Amino acid sequence: MERIHYKQEINMTETLMNRINELISHYPEDKRKSALLPVLHEVQDAHDNWLSIELMDKVADILGILPIEVYEVATFYTMYNLKPIGKYMFEFCQTSCCCLNGVEDLMDYTCEKLGVGIGETTADGLFEVRGVECLGACGYAPMMQLGDFYKEHLTREKIDQLIADCRDNKIILHDK
Numbered sequence: 194m195e196r197i198h199y200k201q202e203i204n205m206t207e208t209l210m211n212r213i214n215e216l217i218s219h220y221p222e223d224k225r226k227s228a229l230l231p232v233l234h235e236v237q238d239a240h241d242n243w244l245s246i247e248l249m250d251k252v253a254d255i256l257g258i259l260p261i262e263v264y265e266v267a268t269f270y271t272m273y274n275l276k277p278i279g280k281y282m283f284e285f286c287q288t289s290c291c292c293l294n295g296v297e298d299l300m301d302y303t304c305e306k307l308g309v310g311i312g313e314t315t316a317d318g319l320f321e322v323r324g325v326e327c328l329g330a331c332g333y334a335p336m337m338q339l340g341d342f343y344k345e346h347l348t349r350e351k352i353d354q355l356i357a358d359c360r361d362n363k364i365i366l367h368d369k
């Protein structure tokens with residue numbers, strides 16, 4: 194776990210708690226921990242797409258498990274973010290089909306256009322670029338994930354349009 198301690202405002206709204214309780218209800222009472230992954234997704238989505246230590250502790254409390262059990266999961270999977278990230282995270286698939294179809298050139302192009310390196314956030318806090326493993330949409334290469342959605346058959350022109358749409362607040366990140 195990173196040593197830098199980032200501050201986060203925690204807001205467990207009634208809507209969020211209802212959703213968490215609904216997820217927990219899918220499992221037996223003595224297996225509440227089984228809801229950990231989907232609960233972390235919900236909580237992260239509701240908190241600017243990242244999880245502070247305090248927020249993970251809150252999840253542990255809700256599920257009745259130890260904080261370390263939450264840290265273990267959150268630090269293992271790359272889809273959980275442990276520090277503030279850009280609002281629009283461009284997660285390019287860097288596995289074989291996407292590489293063969295030019296994803297690395299598109300990543301370089303995107304980074305250059307945004308003025309950031311891989312894993313860096315733009316100064317306005319809007320964008321971040323990451324490389325991830327196969328997202329299971331190999332037939333649509335080159336592709337990336339943006340929020341809950343896949344952007345497929347990418348080209349430089351599509352990247353230009355996506356960035357413009359993000360800046361114009363036209364991009365929906367979550368499907369709920």
Ligand code: FES
Pocket residue numbers: 286287288289290291292327328329330331332334336
């Ligand atoms: S190789 Fe890119 S989605 Fe599978």
